[in-house]
Amino acid sequence: MGRVWAARGVIDRVFLDSPQYRCEALEGALGCGVSVKLETANPVRSFKGRGTELVASRLAAGGARAVVCASAGNLGQALAWSGRRRGLEVTVVASRFATKAKLDRIRALGATLELVDGDHELARERAAAIAEYEGIRLLEDSLDLETCEGAATIGLELMEGTPTFDTVLIALGGGAMATGVGYVVKELAPDVDVICVQPHGAPALTRSWHERRVVTTDSTDTIADGVAGRFPIPEVLDDLLLIADDAVLVQEESIISGMRLLYNHAGLIVEPSAALGVAAVLEDPTRFAGRHVLTIICGSNVDLPTYHRWIGTPGG
Amino acid sequence: MGRVWAARGVIDRVFLDSPQYRCEALEGALGCGVSVKLETANPVRSFKGRGTELVASRLAAGGARAVVCASAGNLGQALAWSGRRRGLEVTVVASRFATKAKLDRIRALGATLELVDGDHELARERAAAIAEYEGIRLLEDSLDLETCEGAATIGLELMEGTPTFDTVLIALGGGAMATGVGYVVKELAPDVDVICVQPHGAPALTRSWHERRVVTTDSTDTIADGVAGRFPIPEVLDDLLLIADDAVLVQEESIISGMRLLYNHAGLIVEPSAALGVAAVLEDPTRFAGRHVLTIICGSNVDLPTYHRWIGTPGG
Numbered sequence: 001m002g003r004v005w006a007a008r009g010v011i012d013r014v015f016l017d018s019p020q021y022r023c024e025a026l027e028g029a030l031g032c033g034v035s036v037k038l039e040t041a042n043p044v045r046s047f048k049g050r051g052t053e054l055v056a057s058r059l060a061a062g063g064a065r066a067v068v069c070a071s072a073g074n075l076g077q078a079l080a081w082s083g084r085r086r087g088l089e090v091t092v093v094a095s096r097f098a099t100k101a102k103l104d105r106i107r108a109l110g111a112t113l114e115l116v117d118g119d120h121e122l123a124r125e126r127a128a129a130i131a132e133y134e135g136i137r138l139l140e141d142s143l144d145l146e147t148c149e150g151a152a153t154i155g156l157e158l159m160e161g162t163p164t165f166d167t168v169l170i171a172l173g174g175g176a177m178a179t180g181v182g183y184v185v186k187e188l189a190p191d192v193d194v195i196c197v198q199p200h201g202a203p204a205l206t207r208s209w210h211e212r213r214v215v216t217t218d219s220t221d222t223i224a225d226g227v228a229g230r231f232p233i234p235e236v237l238d239d240l241l242l243i244a245d246d247a248v249l250v251q252e253e254s255i256i257s258g259m260r261l262l263y264n265h266a267g268l269i270v271e272p273s274a275a276l277g278v279a280a281v282l283e284d285p286t287r288f289a290g291r292h293v294l295t296i297i298c299g300s301n302v303d304l305p306t307y308h309r310w311i312g313t314p315g316g
Numbered sequence: 317m318g319r320v321w322a323a324r325g326v327i328d329r330v331f332l333d334s335p336q337y338r339c340e341a342l343e344g345a346l347g348c349g350v351s352v353k354l355e356t357a358n359p360v361r362s363f364k365g366r367g368t369e370l371v372a373s374r375l376a377a378g379g380a381r382a383v384v385c386a387s388a389g390n391l392g393q394a395l396a397w398s399g400r401r402r403g404l405e406v407t408v409v410a411s412r413f414a415t416k417a418k419l420d421r422i423r424a425l426g427a428t429l430e431l432v433d434g435d436h437e438l439a440r441e442r443a444a445a446i447a448e449y450e451g452i453r454l455l456e457d458s459l460d461l462e463t464c465e466g467a468a469t470i471g472l473e474l475m476e477g478t479p480t481f482d483t484v485l486i487a488l489g490g491g492a493m494a495t496g497v498g499y500v501v502k503e504l505a506p507d508v509d510v511i512c513v514q515p516h517g518a519p520a521l522t523r524s525w526h527e528r529r530v531v532t533t534d535s536t537d538t539i540a541d542g543v544a545g546r547f548p549i550p551e552v553l554d555d556l557l558l559i560a561d562d563a564v565l566v567q568e569e570s571i572i573s574g575m576r577l578l579y580n581h582a583g584l585i586v587e588p589s590a591a592l593g594v595a596a597v598l599e600d601p602t603r604f605a606g607r608h609v610l611t612i613i614c615g616s617n618v619d620l621p622t623y624h625r626w627i628g629t630p631g632g
Contacts, residue, residue, distance in 0.1 A: 014336075018335070269579075313632055
């Protein structure tokens with residue numbers, strides 16, 4: 001916990017103390033109390049800046065000149081933002097199928113963007129190769145402690161005051177957010193349920209959690225680009241086994257319904273990964289009836305035409 | 317200033333320390349530095365909770381049982397929220413032409429909603445009559461100091477740290493936000509320009525500011541429902557004359573372009589009043605070229621079908 005408190009002192013305040021509020025307008029449709037933690041109202045529109053601030057500040061303090069990461073787009077944007085203000089050269093490797101808005105913002109923030117003709121796992125390989133060849137730091141999401149500690153600062157904020165919720169729903173991708181937030185929640189409020197949510201189309205880490213061993217998949221098939229990994233990291237699984245009370249999978253149509261609900265009733269544009277918690281409630285309303293869930297709205301970077309193909313247009 | 321600091325101690329923290337960040341994605345289109353102060357990420361999706369928290373807490377402390385206000389919808393929602401948690405009976409009078417989403421939320425928050433067959437000025441008359449008949453407190457937006465002090469706490473937050481902006485663009489309606497925020501800005505950073513923005517279709521207070529006397533209009537014609545008043549309050553004009561460096565009027569099409577920009581580039585659903593600052597830059601880019609403006613995104617309560625008729629749908 002000391003490291004998490006220390007992290008708060010390093011992270012730029014533009015990422016800290018994000019909005020957290022009960023969202024009654026969602027409660028009718030979801031049949032339970034609903035609070036949101038909004039990680040989209042910052043310069044990179046996702047929670048990833050919390051982790052990249054730690055990485056970049058440590059690198060800059062150590063005299064490093066460059067850093068590379070693989071990213072579905074949000075980590076890359078955040079690293080570009082944090083690196084730029086500290087004079088670091090940032091290289092981001094992404095799939096050429098990544099969300100265009102994310103790639104555009106990475107470039108706009110001055111990072112070098114390299115695209116691979118494959119999925120996120122190929123981007124991870126390529127980033128590792130660049131790091132080795134260039135002799136620079138490879139930032140590995142969820143494996144590198146800074147990414148988990150950054151996310152864990154969300155947990156500290158959730159736990160300020162008396163929690164009004166009994167369940168936290170966390171999108172599960174590489175695992176940094178789930179392990180980081182889950183660790184703090186379990187330290188400070190062990191009775192609060194920590195439930196991780198992943199798409200059926202990218203179930204590797206959830207399956208691994210249930211089988212208590214690393215399970216990989218051959219492919220992913222989900223619109224939730226931010227959580228579409230195939231190769232869980234063993235160390236992350238170990239942490240996840242300690243903190244998660246459950247890990248559930250949701251259908252694509254539930255993710256879309258969740259995005260639509262958040263748009264129509266809460267006025268929030270969110271990316272698919274950020275709707276996983278709402279999707280979990282939609283798929284299992286009896287489980288959550290009468291409870292009070294908090295879900296972390298972890299990102300809002302979407303290609304708007306695609307977004308509206310998914311959710312439609314109210315009145316249109 | 318002491319009263320404004322004191323207000324921070326009374327207002328529920330869900331309304332305080334709202335997100336404030338530079339939004340580079342808007343800068344290309346606007347040709348200047350752009351920061352936003354986001355007053356929409358809270359339970360009532362506007363800044364009005366800051367003021368109603370002060371009103372409701374003072375009323376509750378004084379043993380009052382009820383309060384009434386006229387509202388275009390946001391003040392009413394906020395008063396309903398603040399009153400409910402303190403056991404106050406809240407009556408809101410609104411025009412039957414008000415934004416439906418706002419009226420729905422006022423009802424959902426347990427307030428009594430009375431609709432008048434006319435505009436906001438008629439609602440003000442009716443609210444005053446109810447207050448007199450019932451012998452209860454009439455909350456008058458912009459005239460009552462709590463509404464200005466509540467808004468002024470936004471100013472305190474803007475001025476934390478070293479301001480990166482040289483201009484603050486504030487939507488001008490009844491004047492609470494402009495006088496409240498403007499007062500603090502001018503106290504703490506007199507060199508920062510305070511520019512109020514109102515639609516051509518509801519120009520009474522802007523004309524009054526320029527003529528240094530109260531000017532009324534016979535009607536209003538604007539989609540910016542939150543700022544559509546006809547009868548400026550003399551005391552508010554006096555304050556506005558002390559703190560505003562300028563007051564400008566913008567066209568409806570600029571408001572819509574501003575809403576569209578905020579949607580497409582910043583991922584923000586905003587109501588028309590919240591796009592007035594961006595509209596002002598769009599109408600006079602040379603004035604703002606090379607400057608850094610901060611604009612307060614003051615509300616996001618829209619009827620989505622109407623909203624999309626205004627701004628269209630990306631890709632659709």
